[in-house]
Amino acid sequence: MSELITSNNLEQVIEKNKLIKDDMLRLTNDFTVRFNKSGVTGQDKLSFSVLKENHLIQIPIDDEYWGGAIITKGNIKIPVINTAQPRVYQYFVAWHEIYHLFYDLSLRDETHNIAVDMDLNERRADYFAAKMIFGNVYDYYYSLDDEDFIDRVIKCMDVYKAPYKAVLIELFEEAVTKYNDIDLKEKILEHFDNKPEDLVQKFIDLELDSELVKPSYVVSLGGLEKKIQSVMKENPDVSHHKDNYQFLLTLKNKIKKGVEGFAK
Amino acid sequence: MKGESMNDLKKYLSIGKSLKICILDNNSVEFLTWVRKNVILEKIFSQYDMILIPQWVWTEVCDSENRKSYINDLKHYSKVQIIDEVDYLTLVDYKEAELYYLFLYCCYNVSRLVSFIKKNILKNRPVEDLDPYEEWLGVFYEEGLDQRKLSNGRIQRKNAGEISIAILSYILSYYYSGSIDIITIFSSDRDTYEFVSKAKEILYKDERFKDRSNTSITFKSNDFLIYEWTRLGYIDEQNIHTFVDSYRQTRRIKFTRKKQDNSIEEQDKLIDNAAFLEMLKDSTIHLIF
Numbered sequence: 001m002s003e004l005i006t007s008n009n010l011e012q013v014i015e016k017n018k019l020i021k022d023d024m025l026r027l028t029n030d031f032t033v034r035f036n037k038s039g040v041t042g043q044d045k046l047s048f049s050v051l052k053e054n055h056l057i058q059i060p061i062d063d064e065y066w067g068g069a070i071i072t073k074g075n076i077k078i079p080v081i082n083t084a085q086p087r088v089y090q091y092f093v094a095w096h097e098i099y100h101l102f103y104d105l106s107l108r109d110e111t112h113n114i115a116v117d118m119d120l121n122e123r124r125a126d127y128f129a130a131k132m133i134f135g136n137v138y139d140y141y142y143s144l145d146d147e148d149f150i151d152r153v154i155k156c157m158d159v160y161k162a163p164y165k166a167v168l169i170e171l172f173e174e175a176v177t178k179y180n181d182i183d184l185k186e187k188i189l190e191h192f193d194n195k196p197e198d199l200v201q202k203f204i205d206l207e208l209d210s211e212l213v214k215p216s217y218v219v220s221l222g223g224l225e226k227k228i229q230s231v232m233k234e235n236p237d238v239s240h241h242k243d244n245y246q247f248l249l250t251l252k253n254k255i256k257k258g259v260e261g262f263a264k
Numbered sequence: 265m266k267g268e269s270m271n272d273l274k275k276y277l278s279i280g281k282s283l284k285i286c287i288l289d290n291n292s293v294e295f296l297t298w299v300r301k302n303v304i305l306e307k308i309f310s311q312y313d314m315i316l317i318p319q320w321v322w323t324e325v326c327d328s329e330n331r332k333s334y335i336n337d338l339k340h341y342s343k344v345q346i347i348d349e350v351d352y353l354t355l356v357d358y359k360e361a362e363l364y365y366l367f368l369y370c371c372y373n374v375s376r377l378v379s380f381i382k383k384n385i386l387k388n389r390p391v392e393d394l395d396p397y398e399e400w401l402g403v404f405y406e407e408g409l410d411q412r413k414l415s416n417g418r419i420q421r422k423n424a425g426e427i428s429i430a431i432l433s434y435i436l437s438y439y440y441s442g443s444i445d446i447i448t449i450f451s452s453d454r455d456t457y458e459f460v461s462k463a464k465e466i467l468y469k470d471e472r473f474k475d476r477s478n479t480s481i482t483f484k485s486n487d488f489l490i491y492e493w494t495r496l497g498y499i500d501e502q503n504i505h506t507f508v509d510s511y512r513q514t515r516r517i518k519f520t521r522k523k524q525d526n527s528i529e530e531q532d533k534l535i536d537n538a539a540f541l542e543m544l545k546d547s548t549i550h551l552i553f
Contacts, residue, residue, distance in 0.1 A: 074469070235454065235516070237454045237515065237516055238454045238455060238458055239422075239423075239455050240373040240374045240423070240455055240458065240459075243374050243375075243376060243410075243422075244373075244374065244375045244376070246376075247374075247375050247376040247379075248375070
């Protein structure tokens with residue numbers, strides 16, 4: 001993701017968003033037309049199903065700063081998502097990676113395009129993700145009766161399946177660019193750098209499904225198993241497919257064993 | 265084969281003559297021993313200037329006295345050389361990094377081997393810092409290749425023969441293209457074919473190799489040989505049914521067929537003996553593998 005966003009640079013982020021807003025809205029429309037032919041309504045399901053068609057690898061990695069990536073090898077691009085991160089991050093990362101997979105010019109060209117401003121590029125991916133995830137979060141926020149700011153934000157997280165900061169950035173943008181809502185703006189700035197520590201407990205207290213803020217630890221190797229099984233069937237006289245199948249299973253078991261360690 | 269004889273071979277391969285080289289795989293040798301009564305060695309091999317067998321294949325050949333004696337008899341008709349994999353380095357003029365890539369690419373179909381090579385041989389270092397070739401070749405052979413104990417007590421290394429054949433063919437193809445016209449692998453092992461094909465795909469894209477001239481590598485599978493022998497009249501029509509029934513099983517064949525308008529159709533199909541006998545009558549067919 002892009003540079004670490006804090007209350008200090010939040011305003012600049014909104015300025016940057018202004019520059020790319022039209023572009024990103026165009027891409028979100030394009031995405032819906034091109035990739036959501038089956039009319040999937042859950043945004044979390046949609047992003048994962050599209051990524052899975054592109055051999056998404058889901059793997060838990062013990063690194064809280066590593067959300068995912070697109071691994072490129074020749075012309076092949078494979079999205080990877082870290083499932084040791086809470087699901088809300090995974091959902092956001094999924095959309096972020098979809099931007100890179102389909103719209104990122106630096107990845108689209110065969111040669112790496114160094115003319116692309118990497119920082120702005122990451123901002124584009126984040127903004128694309130936000131635009132795919134959020135509806136009118138500002139209105140939703142104000143429709144909530146709760147007095148407590150954090151409780152309302154958590155309810156927004158729950159409804160949009162979005163990370164804490166993503167909710168705040170989206171609210172902030174609306175407050176600043178559309179409604180000139182100084183009060184909300186101040187509140188966001190005040191809380192932006194202090195994410196509640198125990199989100200799981202907060203979700204439970206608010207009678208929400210806390211699975212959303214827990215890791216999923218899913219291990220999935222991009223449909224490779226099925227692919228190898230089918231070539232094994234087609235080419236019974238080739239032994240290396242069997243070897244590769246065995247190797248894949250060994251790897252998968254190894255990963256799963258490793259996960260048992262840090263899932264506890 | 266060491267020192268002197270290796271240099272002799274290099275000289276021979278560099279004289280600029282249009283050499284025709286045949287590389288033998290173990291499974292083909294086995295097949296040839298079966299059909300020895302029907303087709304004499306000379307007819308099969310006289311067109312080649314040299315017959316090469318990598319050491320790892322030779323080890324497999326030696327598991328059977330029949331195969332071993334076939335090769336020994338072959339020496340009366342043709343120049344047969346067994347090449348130790350250690351000597352591949354001499355053949356590539358000590359370009360160790362390039363040899364490393366040839367190994368890597370010829371193993372590319374087996375993910376476990378690629379992972380082994382990167383982890384235990386390259387060890388995250390630049391390719392210039394590799395251990396000496398002989399050392400890492402030993403590690404690759406002893407620890408990288410899967411092993412199985414044969415009934416005769418010998419430890420068989422899985423895919424060793426196929427990989428070695430693929431590497432040797434690319435060494436000949438890229439380093440001696442000026443003097444070699446033909447490199448033909450006698451093998452019916454689909455793995456050998458796939459290892460060679462995969463490596464070709466990568467070498468054609470690799471900056472180190474892509475613009476270099478190279479001799480193409482072709483195959484003669486057992487089915488190919490039967491087809492060829494029928495055409496050449498080495499097996500007569502009355503015997504062909506018995507011949508095919510005795511020495512052939514249902515197998516996947518890659519071939520092309522010329523259509524009425526001369527366009528070419530590609531096929532890759534499981535062919536049983538009945539269908540194969542039909543194919544033998546059809547001169548519009550070219551067997552690829």
